[in-house]
Amino acid sequence: MNYLFYISSVVAIVATIMVITRYHPVHALLYLVVSFLAVSMIFLSLGAPFVAILEIILYAGAIIVLFIFVVMMLNIGSEAAAQEKQWIKTQTWAGPTILTAILLAELLVLMIRGDSTTITDQSVPIKQISFSLYKEYIIAVELVGFLLMAGIVGAAHIGRHKKRYLHRFLREKEERESVKL
Amino acid sequence: MQHIWIVLGVLFVLLNIAAGLIWLERRMLAMWQDRLGPNRAGPLGILIVLADTLKLFFKEDWIPPFADKWVFITAPAIVVASVLMSFVIIPFSPSIIVSDLNVGILFFLAMSSLGVYSIVLGGWASNNKYSLLGALRGASQMIAYEVFMGLSLMGIVMLTGSFKLSDIVNAQKDVWFVFKQPVALVIFFIAGVAETHRLPFDIPEAESELIAGFHSEYSGMKFGMFFIGEYLGVTLISAMTATMFFGGWLGPAFLPPWAWFFIKTFAFILFFILLRASLPRPRYDQLMETGWKVLLPLVLLNLMVTGAIALWIRG
Numbered sequence: 065m066n067y068l069f070y071i072s073s074v075v076a077i078v079a080t081i082m083v084i085t086r087y088h089p090v091h092a093l094l095y096l097v098v099s100f101l102a103v104s105m106i107f108l109s110l111g112a113p114f115v116a117i118l119e120i121i122l123y124a125g126a127i128i129v130l131f132i133f134v135v136m137m138l139n140i141g142s143e144a145a146a147q148e149k150q151w152i153k154t155q156t157w158a159g160p161t162i163l164t165a166i167l168l169a170e171l172l173v174l175m176i177r178g179d180s181t182t183i184t185d186q187s188v189p190i191k192q193i194s195f196s197l198y199k200e201y202i203i204a205v206e207l208v209g210f211l212l213m214a215g216i217v218g219a220a221h222i223g224r225h226k227k228r229y230l231h232r233f234l235r236e237k238e239e240r241e242s243v244k245l
Numbered sequence: 246m247q248h249i250w251i252v253l254g255v256l257f258v259l260l261n262i263a264a265g266l267i268w269l270e271r272r273m274l275a276m277w278q279d280r281l282g283p284n285r286a287g288p289l290g291i292l293i294v295l296a297d298t299l300k301l302f303f304k305e306d307w308i309p310p311f312a313d314k315w316v317f318i319t320a321p322a323i324v325v326a327s328v329l330m331s332f333v334i335i336p337f338s339p340s341i342i343v344s345d346l347n348v349g350i351l352f353f354l355a356m357s358s359l360g361v362y363s364i365v366l367g368g369w370a371s372n373n374k375y376s377l378l379g380a381l382r383g384a385s386q387m388i389a390y391e392v393f394m395g396l397s398l399m400g401i402v403m404l405t406g407s408f409k410l411s412d413i414v415n416a417q418k419d420v421w422f423v424f425k426q427p428v429a430l431v432i433f434f435i436a437g438v439a440e441t442h443r444l445p446f447d448i449p450e451a452e453s454e455l456i457a458g459f460h461s462e463y464s465g466m467k468f469g470m471f472f473i474g475e476y477l478g479v480t481l482i483s484a485m486t487a488t489m490f491f492g493g494w495l496g497p498a499f500l501p502p503w504a505w506f507f508i509k510t511f512a513f514i515l516f517f518i519l520l521r522a523s524l525p526r527p528r529y530d531q532l533m534e535t536g537w538k539v540l541l542p543l544v545l546l547n548l549m550v551t552g553a554i555a556l557w558i559r560g
Contacts, residue, residue, distance in 0.1 A: 090316070090369065097362070117351040121395075125358025126388055129365060133384050136369050136377060190348070190408065 068109040076102035087145035089135045093128055100124040111187040252343055259332060263476040268294050270518050277522040298469075306465035309371065316370035321460075321467045324363035324474035328481055331356040335484050336411050338494045338502035349410040350402065353485065354395050357440055361387045363474065364442070364449055368459035379458025382529055383449030386439055389536045394436035396544045397429040400551040401489055414493035423490040428547045430490045432540055437482035439532070441475060444521040448529050483513030 079099035086092035100123045107116035197205055268283065268291050275282025286292035308317055334349040336342040346352050361384060368380020402408055404425060405416040413422075423430050439446040450458035460471045487493060487509035496505030527535075 090313075090366075094316070094366075113346070113348045114351070117348050117355050120355040121351065121358050125355060125361065125391070129358075129361050129384055129388055132365055132369070133381065136365070136380065 069106060072102045072105035072109065075099075076106065087148045089144070090132060093132050093135065097124050097128050100128070114188070114190045114193055248343075251341055255332060255337070255341070255343060256329070259329065259477065259480065260473070262480055263473050264294050264298065265291075266476040266479065266514065267297055267472075269514070270521075273515065273518045274522050277519065301466055301469040301472075304465040306467060309373075309462050311372045312462060313370040313372065316366050317462075318467070320363050320367035320370060321463065321470035321474070322363075323366070324360055325470050325477065327356045327360040327363070328474055328477040331481050332484075334410055335481075335488060336414055336493055337506050339411075341503060342411065345409060345411050348408050350398055350408045350413075354391065354398075357394070357481075358387075358391050360440075360474075360478070361391075363471070364459045367463070367471070368449075371459070371462035373462055375455045375457075376459050376461050379449040379451075379455045379461075383442060383459055386442070386446070386448060386529075386532060389533060390436040390439035393432055393536065393540045393544050394440060396541075396548060397432040397436065398489060400426050400429045400548055403548075403551055403555050410488055410493075414488060414495060417492040417495060421490060421492045426490065426547070426551070428543060430486070432544050432547070433489070434482075434486060435540065437486065438517070438520065439536075441478035441482055443475065443479060443517060445524040445526045446532060447526065448532060451526060479514060479517050480510065483510045483517065486513050 076099050079095045079102060082095040083092045083099060086095060100119060104116040104119040104124075107113075107119060271293070272282045272290065283290035283293040286296050308314055331353050333343045334346050334352050336345065364383035364387065365380050368376040368378075368383065371377075401413060401422050404422070405413050407413065407416075416422075442449050449455075450460065455461070460468055463471060484506075487506060491509050493509075494502035494506040496502070496508075500508075
């Protein structure tokens with residue numbers, strides 16, 4: 065089990081680095097899918113099959129498809145890649161890199177000391193997850209439901225606005241009908 | 246060792262079924278439209294499969310210079326791989342199953358949701374406006390119908406209390422789920438047709454408006470992969486319908502379990518072909534509207550009623 069964990073972790077890290085360094089957004093998103101699949105493998109190797117499958121269904125199967133959907137409609141091509149290349153200068157990435165390097169050093173110190181909590185290798189059945197979701201964390205689940213509802217209502221409101229510019233034929237038809245009235 | 250044989254056997258049978266469906270579909274369409282269909286090569290024209298495959302192999306495998314090369318090549322592989330992965334969880338008989346996962350149904354849903362990428366990426370990488378339109382339609386259609394497909398199966402999960410497919414088959418020993426969950430069957434099948442983008446819901450490839458849509462730039466064996474992927478998808482949805490609603494390998498003892506499974510699966514494959522022969526294609530907005538305005542409320546209602554009755558029976 066340990067080997068599976070390490071291999072999929074390496075894949076996840078490499079894929080994530082590729083996400084950051086790709087200039088073309090669709091290629092970056094494809095690497096993001098690979099990274100999600102690798103993370104789902106990590107969950108699977110830690111004995112959480114339900115979370116692993118949900119990771120694939122929700123993130124890889126739905127959310128990233130929508131991302132690609134939007135990028136496709138924007139028709140971002142080589143100009144965007146050129147622009148992206150211009151934007152990446154040393155001063156833009158140096159600050160965040162130094163800060164994350166400090167965090168990484170801390171993490172390494174913790175791992176070497178070895179007093180961090182170890183992961184117990186046990187399988188979590190789906191029933192147990194549902195019980196904890198709908199018993200202990202019921203308020204959180206309901207609140208998330210509220211949030212999603214607000215999002216859907218907002219999207220429906222934005223999508224509802226009327227077309228102002230009608231096609232020539234439709235405009236003529238409308239004029240004819242208004243004359244009749 | 247036995248495990249490897251099962252994997253190889255399943256793969257062999259599936260690929261042959263998918264290829265054979267080319268012939269079956271043409272013959273059945275011809276029968277329903279009162280003509281002969283392919284009848285020259287071999288007995289009853291069955292060697293048309295060989296002729297078609299050879300033709301696809303010898304066609305020029307052209308990658309358009311304006312296409313995104315690597316994405317263009319990957320796209321057709323994704324559909325075949327994701328559909329073949331879904332067959333991992335299907336119990337062909339009590340002993341012939343590649344892996345009886347605890348999260349079986351969810352695995353099936355996950356793999357079918359990954360299948361969307363082949364359409365989206367194929368259409369996008371072709372760099373052609375008709376392909377792009379096909380990809381956009383395909384993405385929205387498949388994401389929407391995935392939701393109904395997943396929800397329609399949850400009623401069965403409630404009744405069995407398990408996501409494992411062998412448990413679901415065994416729970417149908419007395420009554421098939423088609424009698425307990427008729428609404429779910431109809432919704433699952435409609436969603437299945439939309440997921441495999443078969444006629445009448447072949448809106449992403451609509452020949453008459455989009456000139457084959459997402460795969461108009463594909464030729465040779467890359468087109469063949471989309472083709473095989475579609476037939477594998479038909480087989481998958483038929484096999485899932487047989488397993489979930491019609492008792493899978495269960496049946497009277499005079500035939501072995503796998504024979505029952507194949508008879509049921511082929512019945513649904515024939516139904517898929519009959520749908521193609523008889524129904525006109527709906528408009529794109531009509532398909533999406535019926536999905537969200539009719540099927541979603543129906544499937545939620547079905548879930549609610551199923552849950553209520555299950556609770557009431559258990560006391």
